[in-house]
Amino acid sequence: MNHSISLTVNGARRDFVLDDPRVTLLDLLRERLHLTGTKKGCDRGQCGACTILVDGKRINSCLALAVSHDGADILTIEGVARGDQLHPVQAAFIAHDGFQCGFCTPGQIMSAIGMMQEAQAGSDPERIRECMSGNLCRCGAYAGIVDAVLDAQGQMDESNQRRSA
Amino acid sequence: MKQFDYVRPATVAEAVAAAVQPGAAYLAAGTNLLDLMKGGVSRPDRLVDVTHLDGLDAIETLADGSLRIGALVSNADLAHDPVFARSYPAVAEALLSGASAQLRNAATVGGNLLQRTRCAYFYDTASRCNKREAGSGCDARDGENRGHAVLGWSDSCIATHPSDFCVPLVALDAVVEIEGKSGRREIALDELHCLPGNSPERESALEPGDIVVAVRLPPAARGFAAHARYLKVRDRTSYAFAVVSAAAALRIENGKVAEARIALGGVAAKPWRVRAAEDVLRGVAPTADAFQEAAWRALTDAKPSGDNAFKIELARRIVMRALTLAAAGTPARLPALPASPFAATSGAIHA
Numbered sequence: 001m002n003h004s005i006s007l008t009v010n011g012a013r014r015d016f017v018l019d020d021p022r023v024t025l026l027d028l029l030r031e032r033l034h035l036t037g038t039k040k041g042c043d044r045g046q047c048g049a050c051t052i053l054v055d056g057k058r059i060n061s062c063l064a065l066a067v068s069h070d071g072a073d074i075l076t077i078e079g080v081a082r083g084d085q086l087h088p089v090q091a092a093f094i095a096h097d098g099f100q101c102g103f104c105t106p107g108q109i110m111s112a113i114g115m116m117q118e119a120q121a122g123s124d125p126e127r128i129r130e131c132m133s134g135n136l137c138r139c140g141a142y143a144g145i146v147d148a149v150l151d152a153q154g155q156m157d158e159s160n161q162r163r164s165a
Numbered sequence: 166m167k168q169f170d171y172v173r174p175a176t177v178a179e180a181v182a183a184a185v186q187p188g189a190a191y192l193a194a195g196t197n198l199l200d201l202m203k204g205g206v207s208r209p210d211r212l213v214d215v216t217h218l219d220g221l222d223a224i225e226t227l228a229d230g231s232l233r234i235g236a237l238v239s240n241a242d243l244a245h246d247p248v249f250a251r252s253y254p255a256v257a258e259a260l261l262s263g264a265s266a267q268l269r270n271a272a273t274v275g276g277n278l279l280q281r282t283r284c285a286y287f288y289d290t291a292s293r294c295n296k297r298e299a300g301s302g303c304d305a306r307d308g309e310n311r312g313h314a315v316l317g318w319s320d321s322c323i324a325t326h327p328s329d330f331c332v333p334l335v336a337l338d339a340v341v342e343i344e345g346k347s348g349r350r351e352i353a354l355d356e357l358h359c360l361p362g363n364s365p366e367r368e369s370a371l372e373p374g375d376i377v378v379a380v381r382l383p384p385a386a387r388g389f390a391a392h393a394r395y396l397k398v399r400d401r402t403s404y405a406f407a408v409v410s411a412a413a414a415l416r417i418e419n420g421k422v423a424e425a426r427i428a429l430g431g432v433a434a435k436p437w438r439v440r441a442a443e444d445v446l447r448g449v450a451p452t453a454d455a456f457q458e459a460a461w462r463a464l465t466d467a468k469p470s471g472d473n474a475f476k477i478e479l480a481r482r483i484v485m486r487a488l489t490l491a492a493a494g495t496p497a498r499l500p501a502l503p504a505s506p507f508a509a510t511s512g513a514i515h516a
Contacts, residue, residue, distance in 0.1 A: 001170070021169065021212070022168070045267075048265065051267055058267050059271045060196070060267045060268065063196050065195060065212075065214075111266070114266070118241075118245075124501060126502065130403050130501060133266075134264075134404055
């Protein structure tokens with residue numbers, strides 16, 4: 001049986017007909033939309049490489065059936081920059097060498113963006129490490145990742161202050 | 166993953182009717198179920214998607230002071246609800262000590278209760294497992310079993326229930342609201358999970374078609390807010406299941422313990438409430454000696470199921486430490502590392 005769903009992906013509404021309910025959001029993004037920035041690492045919810053925002057919240061897209069997320073608003077790594085202007089978290093990862101091979105990086109960045117929106121970590125490095133523990137980096141670039149997140153958090157706090165001043 | 170039919174019911178009654186058939190399973194967030202399906206451990210013929218049902222995602226205070234948590238509330242939304250975290254701090258701490266932020270954003274209250282064991286032999290379809298396939302045997306008994314049960318286990322199964330959330334919930338007398346083919350009923354959370362006995366394939370008191378619609382905390386559960394902690398020893402500091410955990414909640418009046426609640430996690434096939442240990446503390450001063458006695462009583466019936474005798478002593482010390490921290494008072498802020506014994510928290514002493 002076919003299932004029709006519609007999603008908003010990076011701001012654009014997309015309609016899909018799924019001929020198999022087993023398709024995950026991860027596979028839909030990669031195979032149907034060719035948005036391959038979202039990575040398939042473990043495919044079992046353990047590594048975080050497939051992290052995307054669904055209705056503003058970070059989740060593992062490998063453990064989400066597309067058919068169940070009919071109507072969802074999805075943000076992937078392809079949707080965070082504004083044209084050529086990188087998202088502050090993307091820029092901070094480059095500035096702080098927050099990666100080596102880069103495979104986990106889209107998931108790390110999406111997770112960091114989600115974490116900042118959750119406002120549970122602030123600028124406490126121990127909280128950042130705790131709140132980012134769902135994203136593994138096998139190259140071990142954690143020190144750079146934490147520095148990048150701290151820097152981006154600082155920049156965003158500053159720009160928020162400027163906006164409210 | 167095996168093929169399945171996908172059904173999206175419009176009402177709870179439709180969901181029950183669709184799920185009552187053999188081979189059907191409810192789908193909420195799927196953070197555990199999809200993992201099990203990918204591994205061929207769970208092989209449902211039909212998934213009944215309850216995520217679009219209305220009315221199951223509210224956190225409401227009832228007229229009598231109970232708190233009712235809809236089964237579809239996410240772990241993160243519940244833990245970060247300010248009123249909830251203030252009223253039931255040990256439950257919030259337990260939730261935030263579990264899984265990762267991504268999983269907590271998706272995983273639901275109902276799904277957390279009904280998640281399956283993380284016994285590696287249950288997950289490995291090449292191994293014998295009485296829980297996965299009744300009567301096939303148990304490879305955990307002679308296998309890698311340092312993390313397995315020390316309470317309530319049987320020769321058929323030594324798996325543990327992995328939930329953190331359930332541990333303080335059972336200590337606080339949580340009630341589970343269930344909708345089934347004969348209507349609405351409720352049972353104590355303590356009655357939801359079964360011990361393995363000779364039939365470890367039966368894991369809960371739920372019948373085919375039954376769906377958990379809400380979890381309720383009774384009015385008295387708020388009385389422990391000032392002295393409640395959850396402590397969890399893990400093989401790594403974050404994003405790991407408990408080796409051993411404990412929830413401790415105290416009501417202290419005039420320098421004496423008016424009432425104590427203690428439950429253990431990671432030690433049995435269900436969250437393990439220890440009423441005998443609670444009784445030790447009733448009416449006495451919250452001293453190290455009293456906590457030591459309670460910790461001893463909590464593990465009286467424990468016995469190793471393999472290479473895990475260390476968990477018994479570890480559990481005693483975690484009960485002792487959780488009681489000590491609870492007596493010192495619920496911290497104004499959650500520790501940076503929720504439930505970690507290694508988090509810097511004033512009042513912590515080593516048992």
